[in-house]
Amino acid sequence: MLIEQDQRLVYRFDAEEVWIEPWGENALRVRATKAGLMPDEDWALQKPGAVVSQISIDADSASITSGKIKGVMAKGGKLSVYNADGRLLLEEYARNRRDLLDAKCSAIEVEAREFKPIIGGDYRLTARFESLDPAEKIFGMGQYQQPHLDLKGQDLELAHRNSQASVPFALSSLGYGFLWNNPSIGRAVLGKNIMTFEAFSTRVLDYWIVVGDTPSEIEEAYARATGTVPMMPEYGLGFWQCKLRYQTQDELLGVAREYKRRNLPIDLIVIDFFHWPRQGEWKFDPVYWPDPDAMVRELKEMNIELMVSIWPTVDKKSENFQTMLENGYLIRVERGVRTALDFEGETIHFDATNPASRKYVWSKAKENYYTKGIKVFWLDEAEPEYTAYDYDNYRYYLGPNLAIGNIYPREYARTFYEGMESEGQSNIVNLLRCAWAGSQKFGALVWSGDIASSWGSFRNQLAAGLNMGIAGLPWWTTDIGGFHGGDPNDEKFRELFVRWFQWGAFCPVMRLHGDREPRQSQVGTTGGATCRSGAPNEVWSYGPEVYEICKKYMLVRESLRDYTRQLMKEAHERGTPVMRPCFYDFPKDPVCWAIDKQYMYGDKYLCCPIMEPGQRQMSVYLPSLANGRWKSFAGHTMYDSGSMVDVDCPLEEMPVFVRQNME
Secondary structure (H helix, E strand, O other), X not given: OEEEEOOEEEEEEOOEEEEEEEOOOOEEEEEEEOOOOOOOOOOOOOOOOOOOOEEEEOOOEEEEXXXXXXXXXXXXXXEEEEOOOOOEEEXXXXXXXXXXXXXXXXXXXXXXXXXXXXXXXXXXXXXEEEOOOOOOOEEEEXXXXXXXXXXXXXXXXXXXXXXXXXXXXEXXXXXXXXXXXXXXXXXXXXXXXXXXXXXXXXXXXXXXXXXXXXXXXXXXXXXXXXXXXXXXXXXXXXXXXXXXXXXXXXXXXXXXXXXXXXXXXOOEEEEOOOOOOOXXXXXXXXXXXXXXXXXXXXXXXXXXXXXXXXOOEEEOOOOOHHHHHHOOOEOOOOOOOOOOEOOOOOEEEEOOOOHHHHHHHHHHHHHHOHHHOOXXXXXXXXXXXXXXXXXXXXXXHOOOOOOOOOHHHHHHHHHHHHHHHHOOXXXXXXXXXXXXXXXXXXXXXXXXXXXXXXXXXXXXXXXXXXXXXXXXXXXXXXXXXXXXXXXXXXXXXXXXXXXXXXXHOOOOOXXXXXXXXXXXXXXXXXXXXXXXXXXXXOHHHHOHHXXXXXXXXXXXXXHOHHHHHHHHHHHHHHOOOOEEEHHHHOOOOHHXXXXXXXXXXXXXXXXXXXXXXXXXXXXXXEOOOOXXXXXXXXXXXXXXXXXXXXXXOXXXXXXXXXXXXXX
């Protein structure tokens, strides 16, 4: 049965009910359930404003049109989506005999929307779509540790892990954007024969689809639907210094003073984990950080902001554990011992889905950090990948029927966003290892996790950062040099470090971090001091040749401050990615849809990172311009657009080209 109800098209058959309704300009939201009542969570989506739509129903089908998008539901229950030109963009994959006149009628009996009941009242859901064009290219979906920018043909886990962030928004070269609006752990297969999205535990199918004439039109519509980042504060535009980890107040201040002595531009320095007495005690350990107020004052006199790492884990021996247990502020388990992580203590996470728990943790952070002048937080999820192994139990950790897989880091960031907003602090920065769709509006700056210090890992980060931007997270960064390993005295690692540092100058946030070798000796036997630190990781730690190159690119980054500020304004106002694939700015150039080793930093700078050891020459494609040429960033050489050129790339230089006479 097809009916019109409350400006939406409704389809009912047996136990299933499907809603198709306008949700923003040129966009439709599709929901389906067999749970009796349609769940009312909007998840990543914000309520749209007034949208005009037209619904038409006849004997064989019904349609709903809103702007440039049209959805058609056949009487047999199969949905197809078209653009304003009548071109088919998305079609459900159904192989049954419900409609004998359907050209794809089949006896194999495969449903487009499959709900398989599981114990507890939820369903394992599979949504199937035709792969209409094997040449289709798909981008976005978040951050995965693999080198491919085009995701067509890939099998993607929809779950968070350390260095993997599932943000299930896909941008298609066919001219549509698709958000899988379901936070359950699951799977997406973007095959050449069929595309499927799965949720392992849910009560509802929920996705949002938008059409547009250009990638930017689609991306900006998605940003309006899920929210945009705040305006990046000034300290987010320059260079950030970090390592695992500064162990004492004296060590950190010594590094800050040395940067100033050398007249190097630096905006922020980070105190990473285990500066606290125990996990769940959100404060400085007074043994090794005796006077945080004086430390913050001195840093501010040097115009350096301080970021502190905050973990969600609570040690059972911590001063806050009993209070949080008694008040229901901790996540729960279905059975057995309530321990979620045993790293440097027996710990359990605070329940970020509980507003009272969020308020409690913020009150502690406010008391011990915020009132000291610290406004920037590194919200480390403390190895969240364990949740992917047992998704059913994870439902019980965070509440029945939530089927949480991806929502947790968003709620975690909300803890600090809501708290800081209540204090009148509007420019929020939450450095997170994972995020989901909509996390950007809580000031989520995602970094790519604890990645290896290797050339292969470096290559993966370019695809990760570009796809993360397309997935709606314009604030993104990576550990320059990689996280795990790397000896500053090793010449081979120094080359990798240089190439990574050069690229970092043209990333949304330029942040040096890593756990370097050899390990330092333990500085104490109490509190966080039992967790050892890595070797020095400052720009002067890599020898004089590397230092001069780093200094050059720190000054390059500083020279881009006004430009980067403008890019951050565009991200805030329109959701525009700061770094993006070449096709984003040049959608009419077919070559740009196939480029995956170079990208645009804003609409002006074409960046070509060196991602192979020993490489001193490379071929670069200069996108076609209607009126204009390209100029070398490092010199005055002019190049014709729409051409492939060979350029030198000595160790001290990463090829970058500047768009001239921008139309």
